[in-house]
Amino acid sequence: xxQNTQFDYTPGEHEAEKASSSYLMSLIALxxxxxxxxxxxxxxxxxxxxxxxxTYFVRWxxxxxxxxxxxxxxxNSAAFWWTIAIIFEDDEITNKYIAYLIAALIFNLSEFIxxxxxxxxxxxxxxxxxxxxxxxxxxxxxxx
Amino acid sequence: xxxxxxxxxxxxLLFFTTWFLLDQVDWMTLFEIEKNTEKxxxxxxxxxxxxxxxxxxxxxxxxxxxxxxxxxxxICSANDIDHDFIKMHIIDHVETNxxxxxxxxxxxxxxxxxxxxxxxxxxxxxxxxxAHIEGNHVMKKLIKEVGLSVLISITTGNGGGQIIKETxxxxxxxxxxxxxxxxADLLAVDYLVNAQIDPEPFASFLYxxxxxxNEMVNSLTWLRTHPDSEERAKYIIxxxxxxxxxxxxxxxxxxxxxxxxxxxxx
Numbered sequence: 001x002x003q004n005t006q007f008d009y010t011p012g013e014h015e016a017e018k019a020s021s022s023y024l025m026s027l028i029a030l031x032x033x034x035x036x037x038x039x040x041x042x043x044x045x046x047x048x049x050x051x052x053x054x055t056y057f058v059r060w061x062x063x064x065x066x067x068x069x070x071x072x073x074x075x076n077s078a079a080f081w082w083t084i085a086i087i088f089e090d091d092e093i094t095n096k097y098i099a100y101l102i103a104a105l106i107f108n109l110s111e112f113i114x115x116x117x118x119x120x121x122x123x124x125x126x127x128x129x130x131x132x133x134x135x136x137x138x139x140x141x142x143x144x
Numbered sequence: 145x146x147x148x149x150x151x152x153x154x155x156x157l158l159f160f161t162t163w164f165l166l167d168q169v170d171w172m173t174l175f176e177i178e179k180n181t182e183k184x185x186x187x188x189x190x191x192x193x194x195x196x197x198x199x200x201x202x203x204x205x206x207x208x209x210x211x212x213x214x215x216x217x218x219i220c221s222a223n224d225i226d227h228d229f230i231k232m233h234i235i236d237h238v239e240t241n242x243x244x245x246x247x248x249x250x251x252x253x254x255x256x257x258x259x260x261x262x263x264x265x266x267x268x269x270x271x272x273x274x275a276h277i278e279g280n281h282v283m284k285k286l287i288k289e290v291g292l293s294v295l296i297s298i299t300t301g302n303g304g305g306q307i308i309k310e311t312x313x314x315x316x317x318x319x320x321x322x323x324x325x326x327x328a329d330l331l332a333v334d335y336l337v338n339a340q341i342d343p344e345p346f347a348s349f350l351y352x353x354x355x356x357x358n359e360m361v362n363s364l365t366w367l368r369t370h371p372d373s374e375e376r377a378k379y380i381i382x383x384x385x386x387x388x389x390x391x392x393x394x395x396x397x398x399x400x401x402x403x404x405x406x407x408x409x410x
Binding site for chain 1: 145147148151152154155159162163166167169170171172175177181284287288
């Protein structure tokens with residue numbers, strides 16, 4: 001699922017720090033205690049936009065970080081609105097709802113662990129590629 | 145591109161498969177969801193009831209209880225409502241009000257019964273509050289106004305007496321939102337018609353007092369907390385026009401007159 005590889009070039013200290021920070025953006029939003037699913041994405045998006053003219057290594061990892069947040073956003077948004085419907089509308093807590101929350105939790109936890117690991121490795125200048133997201137990033141993010 | 149699409153589809157499939165497999169486990173029983181939900185509502189009902197019965201005395205005169213309860217019994221049996229769940233309490237209070245608390249507690253202030261022009265008008269108010277109970281509007285309102293975490297902390301004893309008192313005011317002094325009020329009104333009409341109780345006196349009660357601008361209206365808290373009485377009366381009448389049935393008196397006149405006399409003694 002996660003692969004450590006060599007990048008096209010050896011990134012500098014400054015680059016590694018910025019690339020690592022792109023993953024930390026989503027973690028910071030989580031640590032700040034914000035439960036809304038969009039906050040993590042927005043934090044990562046703003047960081048991505050701020051580094052659009054950065055080096056290839058930085059841009060690449062900002063893009064991978066952003067893309068991973070988008071997929072989790074869909075899962076978390078559904079959980080959020082389903083919960084709102086139960087609290088404020090006529091929906092009731094069902095087995096399907098609990099199963100969905102647990103599935104969402106598993107995916108979020110997996111994404112959290114992967115993000116933490118990637119942030120640490122990227123900080124060392126190691127190029128970490130995520131299954132599916134790396135291929136998508138290669139498609140979107142060009143060298144220059 | 146094809147590889148990416150396949151990988152993306154695999155991730156989506158993985159999520160739905162995880163969800164499906166987890167759905168095979170009976171989480172509701174494992175976490176005792178229904179039991180805990182009922183417990184929370186039961187506890188809240190007890191706490192709020194205590195607030196109101198501590199402030200004013202509950203009327204326990206058997207004739208009064210039996211007479212008013214006969215209205216509830218008639219509405220419940222005609223509408224397949226669990227009568228044991230509706231717990232009526234007639235409270236001696238200056239205001240003219242009726243409201244529902246969590247866990248099926250129905251509070252009627254004796255002044256409301258005194259001010260009701262007919263047993264059918266009183267039946268309408270009771271049916272309206274039963275509709276709120278059956279529609280689970282009470283808990284929804286509390287969660288909206290107070291917040292879920294506060295409610296849970298109240299039941300676990302961390303909420304403090306002050307929060308309970310403040311939130312008790314919410315239940316007795318404010319109406320539900322327009323949608324829920326209309327839902328309760330129309331459901332009340334259904335309940336009344338099924339029980340062969342004429343809903344028109346209820347509508348007339350609302351209409352006459354909603355269009356009356358004298359001081360009496362201001363003292364009728366039940367109306368003050370349920371705005372747009374004229375509009376409500378209109379749609380109740382319109383709705384009930386389509387429901388034709390033979391109506392019967394809910395309480396015989398001598399019994400109703402005696403009830404009023406008994407309540408005047410308090």
